[in-house]
Amino acid sequence: MMESQKFAIVDLETTGHSPASGDRMIQIAIVIMKDWCIEKTFTSFIHPGKPIPIFIQDLTNITDADVANALPFEDHANEIYELLQDAIFVAHNTDFDLSFLQSEFMRAGLPKWRGKKIDTVELSKILFPTSLSYKLGDLAADLDIPLDNAHRADDDAKACAYLLKKCWEELLSLPLTTVEQLHKKSFQLKTNISQLLFDALQIKRKSVEQEKEIIYYNQLALKKRPVKTKDWEKPIQFPKTVDEKMVLFQQRIPSFEERPGQFQMMDAIWEHLNNKSELMIEASTGIGKTIGYLLPSVIYAKQNNKKVCISTYTTHLLEQLLASELPKVEKILGCNVNVTLLKGKQNYVDVAKFEQLLNLRDLSYDETLTILQVLVWLSKTTTGDLTELNVSGGGQLFIDKIRKNNESSKQQQSFDYYERAIQESEQADLIITNHAMLLADIVRNEPIFDSIDGWIIDEAHQFIQAAVNRDETIFTFTNWKYVFGQIGLSTDEQLFSKFQAVALKNQLVPIQLFHQLERKYMRLVNLFDKAMQEIVFQMKGFKPKGKGETKQSAFLSELVLDQGLMKSVSHAMQNWIELAERIVEFFKGDIEQVPKQHKIVVEQWEYWIREYKIKVAEWDEVFLQQSTEYSSWIEIDVRNLPGSIRVIKKPIDITNTIQHLLNPIREKAAIIWTSGSLSVPNNERFIADQLGINRNVPLLTLQAPTQYYKGAQAYIVTDMPDIQAVSQTDFIESVALAITRIVRATNGRCFVLFTSQDMLRKTVELIQESELLHDYMLFAQGVTNGSRMRLLKAFQKFSHSVLFGTNSFWEGVDVPGESLSSVIVVRLPFSSPDEPTFKAKSLLIQQQGRNAFTELSLPEAILRFKQGFGRLIRSSQDKGVFIVLDRRIESKSYGVEFLKSLPKISIQKLPLQDMVLEVEHWYNNKDEERKQVDENDK
Structure with missing residues (x-):
């Protein structure tokens, strides 16, 4: 029994990762745990026989002086070996600690240690599937495990021991069926977690505890849905005058400061909701925009027993609305707000699909791990929203298979999270959704949207991008090859051979049909490969832009593709689909007689037919339907052909799409567009025109009082090289030097914003190689793994951190308070002239005899610039520096317009050296002020 099992929890600190290259141990700690109590601890410094590298000293706080009098590993080897006997070896990443230790035992002349091992990284991923990070320090913070000195073996080993215990407690809290399912699948894991699961099962x-909170879908344990009811409430009146508003706010929030802009916004929204009219509001940070629209919306919905729908662009903003802003409104109004979060179908798990895939054999390690994570998550989640999960890259492919989509079968409401959300929204005062869902569901005609009386579209400038994304098609060679690979031939281990075996076993389908189907499949794959070779051949005429550059792109219209060949791929696919469907018909009559594990194969076969139908539509869309309203281009990387082929098709102008969607709504409901940036100097209707909003819809501009920005400083560095005058290498060296000096002056907490992924990567690589910021956490979009949101959350967790991002990072990212001290703008955020969407739009404007720079390029860049500054000051207490390294802001005539778009703050122009001194001075003052505030709070 595991109860009296002995665990040896081990942590090592070393001079590096490779004992073979001479890396050695500098500290070891072993915690012995029995019956979930710590029995004894062994810890010792070890002399590595060589100096400790500086960055390891920084990481671990272990210096050469600490190990000067320590003994080498050989002197401790026997005692350590003895401690590990009859124990299960536990570490946070056993691959590292155990293999390092085995090398050291070998060097000391001891035999290889043999025994079971448990990796707490692997275990935590399974039992805490929604954790943001599986680093020991992050898990310790999340689970309230004391860890004062991370990267010191003694503290780390103890924290790892408590983590193991937390995992055990978590395991015992899961439903019995979940633990059974976990145990069944756990034999493919890398470490002996099955042993732990077996013991939990016995207990x-x-x-005989009743599992009250759980319902069952066949063999799956799901968390019961919390019941929401609509209570009767006393009517709430809208506070019309300033005095009434002050009374309402101050009753509930004693420290409330009046913001005239916020009150103006509330009045305007109240008026337009009641008149069912349209309005645009540009509200700078500091207005209190979210409360400004939530309050009138809630009062309107409750007074009229109607619904108001709020749509935002980023998931982050959705979460913020629910977690912090709505509770404030409930507090101010003294009532509960019935709110439902609605996302697009594909965000929700399809429980039936997951249950089918549970029975799959021959799963990869990533798939197995992800299945275990989903099993645990289903017993906890109330939303079924897959974005809650933190899975590996390989696991993401599995997650895509269990998403709900339009083909998903209707399930009983209690197991269908999407239907649940729709049903809950019928009781709601507010529906919160995102632009993508809104655009998709207006088209899909979800009846829930008929009962909405008012629409608040927040981050309105992003509605354009959402409409583009909805209409874009992306073809990738690798994705198509993956889809072909799932079917395979009769000689493979893939689905075709399994399906054929099932059909023949049940004697339902003549074998000739399978021979025929296989021939059709081979013809299809053959034609597809020919079409790809044709693309590669055509792309040879287009040279990469820069020296040493391996990526190329060309508009589809610039290539002379063989249309006959493109059509034949489409026909071949249609032919395969028709026969594949005909074969399924043979099963239909006798499906009840087919054994369960055979049924699963048939269901998978049907799933892939649906996928092939989606694919053939995509092929026709990309290669066979050309239209002047879309731009289509091909991207390749010459180092990887045909593997890197991507074709992207995007709409050039989405004004008509948006009008088509929203005109029916305009007839019966209010539409309020709001954002921090809807206008630019000299062109206040830049966004309105792209959204196709009528010229007579008013634009209300609300700016926070100057006092709000008192903590902001802007600097323009005057001695940066001109990118045109020096080589790219020299320019990047100057940028890297400037960044490292600024980061050191502000102690991190810094965003660095680039316009080119290539320059970002080269700058980050140079900084890493130089080790000038080795004691900082560097997160870089496109370099560090993870989505934009995950990078952002990781960045916020560390005080010494720097986040490098490109254009897409400039928008919709919110880092309040101390988490952000400085924003560095490396280049003014103009779109690259070669970026195909931008190029297509520019060409269209030029063909109409207009100026693409002043009408498109400049206003877009100014909007992004405003967005970049907007990241910095998110409250009147925030302090931050905004630093521009691009000389064009001074040397070009349009530079003034960028500066005009900033609030009225102090802007200083200085050489780098002086600017860094100023920033250090400013930052030290900031620290002093913070200490003062802390003292006063005490």
């Missing part, structure tokens, strides 16, 4: 089977 769970003996206990």
